[in-house]
Every structure is written in C-alpha cells, then in structure tokens.
Amino acid sequence: xxxxxxxxxxxxxxxxxxxxxxxxxxxxxxxxxxxxxxxxxxxxxxxxxxxxxxxxxxxxxxxxxxxxxxxxxxxxxxxxxxxxxxxxxxxxxxxxxxxxxxxxxxxxxxxxxxxxxxxxxxxxxxxxxxxxxxxxxxxxxxxxxxxxxxxxxxxxxxxxxxxxxxxxxxxxxxxxxxxxxxxxxxxxxxxxxxxxxxxxxxxxxxxxxxxxxxxxxxxxxxxxxxxxxxxxxxxxxxxxxxxxxxxxxxxxxxxxxxxxxxxxxxxxxxxxxxxxxxxxxxx
Amino acid sequence: xxxxxxxxxxxxxxxxxxxxxxxxxxxxxxxxxxxxxxxxxxxxxxxxxxxxxxxxxxxxxxxxxxxxxxxxxxxxxxxxxxxxxxxxxxxxxxxxxxxxxxxxxxxxxxxxxxxxxxxxxxxxxxxxxxxxxxxxxxxxxxxxxxxxxxxxxxxxxxxxxxxxxxxxxxxxxxxxxxxxxxxxxxxxxxxxxxxxxxxxxxxxxxxxxxxxxxxxxxxxxxxxxxxxxxxxxxxxxxxxxxxxxxxxxxxxxxxxxxxxxxxxxxxxxxxxxxxxxxxxxxxxxxxxxxxxxxxxxxxxxxxxxxxxxxxxxxxxxxxxxxxxxxxxxxxxxxxxxxxxxxxxxxxxxxxxxxxxxxxxxxxxxxxxxxxxxxxxxxxxxxxxxxxxxxxxxxxxxxxxxxxxxxxxxxxxxxxxxxxxxxxxxxxxxxxxxxxxxxxxxxxxxxxxxxxxxxxxxxxxxxxxxxxxxxxxxxxxxxxxxxxxxxx
Numbered sequence: 001x002x003x004x005x006x007x008x009x010x011x012x013x014x015x016x017x018x019x020x021x022x023x024x025x026x027x028x029x030x031x032x033x034x035x036x037x038x039x040x041x042x043x044x045x046x047x048x049x050x051x052x053x054x055x056x057x058x059x060x061x062x063x064x065x066x067x068x069x070x071x072x073x074x075x076x077x078x079x080x081x082x083x084x085x086x087x088x089x090x091x092x093x094x095x096x097x098x099x100x101x102x103x104x105x106x107x108x109x110x111x112x113x114x115x116x117x118x119x120x121x122x123x124x125x126x127x128x129x130x131x132x133x134x135x136x137x138x139x140x141x142x143x144x145x146x147x148x149x150x151x152x153x154x155x156x157x158x159x160x161x162x163x164x165x166x167x168x169x170x171x172x173x174x175x176x177x178x179x180x181x182x183x184x185x186x187x188x189x190x191x192x193x194x195x196x197x198x199x200x201x202x203x204x205x206x207x208x209x210x211x212x213x214x215x216x217x218x219x220x221x222x223x224x225x226x227x228x229x230x231x232x233x234x235x236x237x238x239x240x241x242x243x244x245x246x247x248x249x250x251x252x253x254x255x256x257x258x259x260x261x262x263x264x265x266x267x268x269x270x271x272x273x274x275x276x277x278x279x280x281x282x283x
Numbered sequence: 284x285x286x287x288x289x290x291x292x293x294x295x296x297x298x299x300x301x302x303x304x305x306x307x308x309x310x311x312x313x314x315x316x317x318x319x320x321x322x323x324x325x326x327x328x329x330x331x332x333x334x335x336x337x338x339x340x341x342x343x344x345x346x347x348x349x350x351x352x353x354x355x356x357x358x359x360x361x362x363x364x365x366x367x368x369x370x371x372x373x374x375x376x377x378x379x380x381x382x383x384x385x386x387x388x389x390x391x392x393x394x395x396x397x398x399x400x401x402x403x404x405x406x407x408x409x410x411x412x413x414x415x416x417x418x419x420x421x422x423x424x425x426x427x428x429x430x431x432x433x434x435x436x437x438x439x440x441x442x443x444x445x446x447x448x449x450x451x452x453x454x455x456x457x458x459x460x461x462x463x464x465x466x467x468x469x470x471x472x473x474x475x476x477x478x479x480x481x482x483x484x485x486x487x488x489x490x491x492x493x494x495x496x497x498x499x500x501x502x503x504x505x506x507x508x509x510x511x512x513x514x515x516x517x518x519x520x521x522x523x524x525x526x527x528x529x530x531x532x533x534x535x536x537x538x539x540x541x542x543x544x545x546x547x548x549x550x551x552x553x554x555x556x557x558x559x560x561x562x563x564x565x566x567x568x569x570x571x572x573x574x575x576x577x578x579x580x581x582x583x584x585x586x587x588x589x590x591x592x593x594x595x596x597x598x599x600x601x602x603x604x605x606x607x608x609x610x611x612x613x614x615x616x617x618x619x620x621x622x623x624x625x626x627x628x629x630x631x632x633x634x635x636x637x638x639x640x641x642x643x644x645x646x647x648x649x650x651x652x653x654x655x656x657x658x659x660x661x662x663x664x665x666x667x668x669x670x671x672x673x674x675x676x677x678x679x680x681x682x683x684x685x686x687x688x689x690x691x692x693x694x695x696x697x698x699x700x701x702x703x704x705x706x707x708x709x710x711x712x713x714x715x716x717x718x719x720x721x722x723x724x725x726x727x728x729x730x731x732x733x734x735x736x737x738x739x740x741x742x743x744x745x746x747x748x749x750x751x752x753x754x755x756x757x758x759x760x761x762x763x764x765x766x767x768x769x770x
Contacts, residue, residue, distance in 0.1 A: 002607040002649055005642040011600045012558050047741035050705035052629040052667040055622060056584035057577075059484075059532045060299060063622060063656060066615030067573045068301065069292045071525065074570055075303040075477075103386075113426040114386040120425060129384050132423035163423070164458030184450045185416050190382050277308040 077276045134163065135191050142172070143195050161185075161192060304439045305477060306401045307432060309394075327362035334370060341376050351380065351391045358398040368399065368410035375413070382417055393432045400439035408443035415440070415451055422459050427468045434463075434474030442481040452491065456482070461499040464508075469516040472508060476522025479505075483529035493530055497539050502530075506543055510552045512571060513559060521570045528574040531581045541582060549579050550593045557601035560608040569613045572605060576619045583626040596637045598627070603643055606650070617653050621660035628667040632675075635668045639678045648687045655696055662691070662702035669709035676714035684710075685720055692729035697738045704742040711749050718750045726750075 057063060096103045096111065098119050105111040121136040122129045125144045130136040138159060141148050151157055156168040158175040162183050169175040172194045179185040179192065295301045328336070336357065339350030357363045367373050380392035396414055399407050418433045437456075440447045456478075463475050479501070482492050496502065505523040512520020527545070530536050556572055583593075602620050609616040624647075627634040638644065651661050665684070668675050691703045707726075711718040721727070730747050733739040 002603065002610060002646040004603055004607055004646050008600055008641070009558075009604060011641075012554060012597050012604070047745050048705055048708045050666050050670070050702075050709070052670050054584040054626040054629045056534065056581060057532060057622070058534070059529065062297075063618050064577070065293055065296050067577075067619060068296050069289065070573070070613070070615060071570065072292060072296075072301050072303040074567070075305050077306060109426075109428050110386070113390060113429050116424055116426045116429075117384050117386040117389060131382075131420050134423055135420070162455040162458075163462065164455050182453060183416075183455065184453050186413055189416060191420060275308070277306040 131191065135161065302403075302442055304401050304442060305435050307397060307435050325357055325360050325363070327360045328357050328366070330366055333357070333363060333366045337367070337370055337373055337376065340380070341372075348387060348391065351388060351395070355391060355395045355398060358395055361402060361404060364399055364402045364407045365404055368407050374410055378414060378417065381414070390429060390432075393429060393436070397432055397436045397439075400436040400443075402443075405443055408440050409446055411440055412444075412447060412450060415447060416454050419451070419454055419456060419459050422463050427470055430463075430466075430468075431470045431474045434471065434478050438474070438478040438481045441478060442484070445485070445487070448482065448485055448487070448492075452495070457492075457495045457499055457501070461501050464501060464504045469519055472516060472519035473522055476505075476508075476519050476526060480522055480525045480529065483526055488529065489533040489535045493533055493536055496530070497536055502536075502540065503543055506540075506545055506548055509571075509575070510548050512552075513555055517567075517571060521567075521574075524571055524574040524578070528577045531578045534581070537582055537585050538587075541585065541587065545578070546582050546592050549575055549582075550595065550598055553579065553605075554597055554601050557604045560604065569609055569616055572609070573616065573619055576616075576623050580619075580623040580626050583623075594631075594633050596641065599634060599637050599641060599643065603646055606646070610653075614653060617650060618656045618660060621650070621657060621664065624664050625660060625667065628664055632671045635671050635675060638668065639675065644679070644682050644684075648682065648684065651687055651691060655699060658691065658694075658696075658699045659702050662699065662706055666702065666706050666709060669706060669713065673713040676710050676712075676717065680710060680714050680717040680720070685717065685724060685726070689721075689724060689726050689729060692726065693732070697736060700733065700736075700739055701742065704739065704746060707746055708742070708749070711746070722750050 091106060091108065093104055093106050094111075095101075096105070096114060096119075098115075101119070103114055103118075105114065117131075118129050120129075121131065121133050123136060123139055123144070125140070128139065130139060138161065142158065148157060152170065156170045158169040158172055160167040160169070160175060160178060160183075162179070162185075165183070167178060169178060172192075176187070176189075176192060176194075179189065180187050185192075292301065336350055336354045339346060340354055342350075354367075358367065377392050377395055380388045381396060383389055383392075396411060399411055402408060415437070418437050421433050422430060424430055437451075441451065460475055460479060463471065466472060466475075479496075482488065483496070485492060505526055508516065509520050509523045509527060512524075527540070531540065553572075553575055556568065556575070560568065602624060606617060606620050624634075628638065638647070647661060647664065650657055652658070665679065669679055688703055688706065692700060694700060707717075707721070711721070727747055727750055730743045733743040736743075
C-alpha cells in the first residue's frame, strides 16, 4: 500500500490548473556556508555523468517485457476477458419474411447473416446476391446499364474492385489482369466473373445444372463451378435447406421489393455464448 | 499460470518470438464434451478420416452440414489441421463454401478457416493464403458475427506469416479497415483493432504499414475510440490503445499524432481512468492503462516542446493513484508509471515541485524496493528532482531520503548503486548538510565497499572525497587539513 497523502483523489476532480506553473518549494534560508564554496569547486567531477533526459523507448525495450507478456496472455484467453461474452438470443422459431424464402431461424444473428448473404445486396434485375453493396453497384453498372456499354467503347469504364484504387479499364479482362498483377487477387476470384455471352437473366438458373433442388456435388478440380456460386445462381439460391419435395427454383418471383430492412443494430438477449478461448487441455 | 511458463514467455518476448493469437469459439455443451465443463482437445484423425470428412463436405447431401461441423470440431487438433491442408483441394473446397450464399455453410466454413488461422504451425497459416481476398471482401458486409470472425481470422494470419501480409497490403487491407472503423458495432471494432494491432507489430511496419495507416482516417478514429473506451467499448479501446503504442514506439509518426491532439487526449483519458479506480474499475483495466502510459511517455520524449500542453498537477495525482491501485496485482505497471514520471520530471521543474508540493515523495520512496528496474527508475526520478537545485535537495533531505538510500548502497546491483551514487553526488553538491548527515549515519562505510567494483569505484571515491572521508585519510595533503575539522 502506498503512503499517499489524504485527500489526493479530490484533486482529480478540480478544474484545470491555473496557467502559471507552480513555483518551486519555499525559498530556503541561506544554507550554511558550504565546505567548498561553489567558486572553489573543481569542475563537475568526471565520474558523475548524470543528466536528466527524457527516455524514448523502442518496441523491444526490456521495460516493456512484463507488460507485453501480460498482453499476450490476455489475447490467448488466459486472463479474464474484459468485455462481456457476446450472447446470441434464442427466440422461438421464425421464418424469413422475404416471400419465397423458406429458411427458418432460432437466433436473430442467424437471421441477420442469412439476410445479408442472400437478400441484402441482391440485383433486382437478375437476382444474384453479392457480399457487399460495392460489388452489387459495380455489377448493376456493368451488366444491366446499357449506357455503360456505350460509354465503355469510348473510355475506360471498368473500375478496379479494390477499395481505395481508382484505376479504370477498358475491358473486364484488363481489369482482371490488374487485379491479379497489382493487387495479387486470385485469378479465379469468384466475384469478378465476366458477363456471360448469352444475354438475359434467365440463363442464370441453368436448370440443367440442377435437376433437383439439391446443390450439386463438387469435384475437387472443379470447385469453382460450385453451384452455390452467387454469380451463377439466381432464385434457386433458396435451396437453403435441401428439401427433396419442394422446387423453389421453379417459382421465380417476378419483382422483388426489398423495402423492409432489418435495423443495423440488433439488441441481444440471453442465449448461446461466444467468446475468446484459452488453451484447451487434453483429457 | 506457473512461473516456468512466464519465464518461457519472457524469453520468447526477448527473442521477439512471442506470437499472440485470439481464438473465437462457441460454447455449446455438445462441443465441450462434458458436464464438468472440461475442455477437450479432439484427438488427431487419421489421413483417411480427414479425407472422408473432406469428401463429405464436397458431396451435396443432407449430411453436408453435419460433415462440416465435424470437420470444424476436428480442426481444433493441430495434426488434423496439418493433414487437412495437405489434402489436394481442401482449401479450395473451404473457399467454395465460404463464398457461397448458403449462410449456414458459409458461417461454418468461416469457423473452419478460423481454426486453421489459429494453428501454431506456420505452414497451416500459409495454406490459407488464397482466402485473404475473400476475407477482405466480406469485411464490407453487414453481419456482425461473420465480420467479427473474418477479422479475427485475418488477424491471426497476419501475425503468423509475412507472406500473408505481403499479399494483404496490395489487396487493399488498409482502405478496407479504414471503412470498417466507422462501424457502430463494438464487436466489429474490437476485431478490427486486433487486426491492426497485429499488422502494426510486423517488423516491416515502420516502413510498409505505418505510412499507409497514417495516410488514412484510421489514426483519428483510433484516438477517438481509445478515449471513449470507458463509456462505450473498453475491449475495442484496449486494442486501439495497443495499436497507438506500436505506432508511437516506432518513432516514425509522432508528429502526425501530436498534431491530432494525442497528448492532451490521452492525458485526459488517464485522468478519467484514475478516477474510475479502484471502486468501479473493470477487471482488466491495466490492459488499457499500460499502452496509454507508454504512448504518453514516448510522445513526451519527442524533441518538440510538447510537455507544456500537459502541465497539469492532476496528471501526477492520477499517476500515483494508478500506482497504488495496481501495485499488488500488476506490478509491471510500476515501471511503466515510473518511466512516465521520469519523462515528466526530466526537463522542466513543474512536475518536480508539484511532486514535492503534493507530498508524494514518501510514496515514491516506497517504490524503491519493488524491483531492480523500479529502483533504477525511482533513483533516476530523484536525480531529476535533485538536479533542479538546493531548494529541491533540501526537501529531499528533509523527507528524510537518506535512511532509504543508505540500504540501497548495499545492494548487489551495480546499476542501482551507480544511480544512487549519482543522486548522492547531486544532494551533497547542492545541500552539504546532507553530506554531514550521511557520514553521521555511517554511509561512508557503505561507499568504501565499492572501491573495488569497476563501475563504481571512481564515483565512490569521489563521494568519499566530497564528504571528507577520502580513502587513506591518514596520508593527507595540506588541502585536506580543513576536512578533518569538518568530520
């Protein structure tokens, strides 16, 4: 326990100090004549080298060692976690309110994720869903905007997909080359498929690809034709739960009005917990 | 945690091999495998079993979801992880599921990738290289849980592999994080802070990463989130505080941070933190206090004359309240506080006179025996004070300081003793009465012990001269005649 003066904490509550710095402590009475009057003192003896200086420490300084270890233990989940463990509410079952979608949920988070994956950034022309508004906007522009095609003949219109990169290209292929060489994107990046030669939104369902409502098998080499590719699938995405009986792909709603939105913040209640895990022990 | 493990961690830290990762996992009874809550690591699977799981996941069937869950469970085991990534097409399959619009599958695949990212085998992390562009793409999404998972997966990959970082930068991770930091969700912000903190610790950070960060809106948001941490989102505040620390201690960016008002903002935060303790202090507050102290100390050490901004006696009050609060449970905070105290007292006399005026000297002296590092720092601060002149030395002497300094002279540590000698020199120089008292209390005998210690002997002898007790006083030259009258 440190011997702190009483009433110290109160001083925190007081307002900012007066502008002038505090004077040095009381002026002392004249000290007894020093043994060595200052003028007779030799210059500062060489062995004493102290000079006050502010210390500047780099990331690996020994002073940081203990604190860094503590931080490490915190991240590894060994210490008590600061934040409350995130909880997901368990509610009674409810179904997605988008007409035609029969997915069912028992947590709001599960619903949120489903909605965002499948319904949120959906192209109203061809029903493809996208991971973000950004990619959706680019898709609409390039696939469904006739003016775009006209302008693209004259100037570079294909925008780079990477946020923060302002480059534009005259063709989808040029853009892909840029993505691969400059941004180190994979050559088969799933959200940059070139527009199909066959026009019209209906081709996207490719009923031949999926005779049933079950997702296709995936062979190892052809996983990029994984039929749950969002760029390829339209309304048949609704095969969330493989149900042999239903054929959701046959009932394509004509126009979808995605007016209703879930609020961007969801309040969580009680339910399953999620948190940071520490080292597991072998039994 | 046993002391052996702590020692091992310290050693790893010294060798710059401390790799920290965060693991986000669900708490379901079925997984834990026991009512007693014992956490079990699954045994490794055989190659065939792993292959069977992979096939189960590639095959479209009712069972696919279940296979994927079993895979996720199995991937908690390091050997299984290694076997899995070596299988042809395994990562491609996971990517396929990860980028599908089947939300359940996507989430489960994301959890598999997260387990892989947490592996202590760097080869496993590097196998996840093809995933990074997708992880980034999904950061612009809206599902909080999914985004959080992607962020922690990214953060784990970043710390493990330079190849991953080399790829993520051109893939645009910094602009994406800069957008993400405007999210209102605390879980997302904490994950974001985690990724950034891992990026900023990379050895190439000062040249490759920090400049990009400074060019974005990240610094001002980081500062804002650190300073509002007590009210909303202390988890995120902790992450961003460590981010700021990594930036500041690289000493490449401090002008920019100072111009953002970091110094007054962090000072204000420290005052707030001090007023929270000990009554309402949340568990783990030291994780926020520590990096804030470090930032303040290093920012103060910049050449610019910035301490004028924070000449506020409340800062000293806060510092000592923090010291008192954490002394027992988290003694590492002591050296962090003392470093700040040094930087505050080194140049201008304001904090020296405030320390004396607020009667904080007894508390400071009490910290002397805490640890070797604390001893050196306390003595250095005392030197800072003594160097300011006779009035200060008088107060030190009248504390009284000598009774606590004398035992320090007998410690076996030359660095500590050396600093003590420097202090005594200043004391005797400015306030000779201290020299007389020193001899009266037998201090000169302690000095004589050091005449054969190389680092100390010159200074010990010089001090003995000062107090009129030169070695071999029997052989004295005329100028020493007056000295014997003194003693």
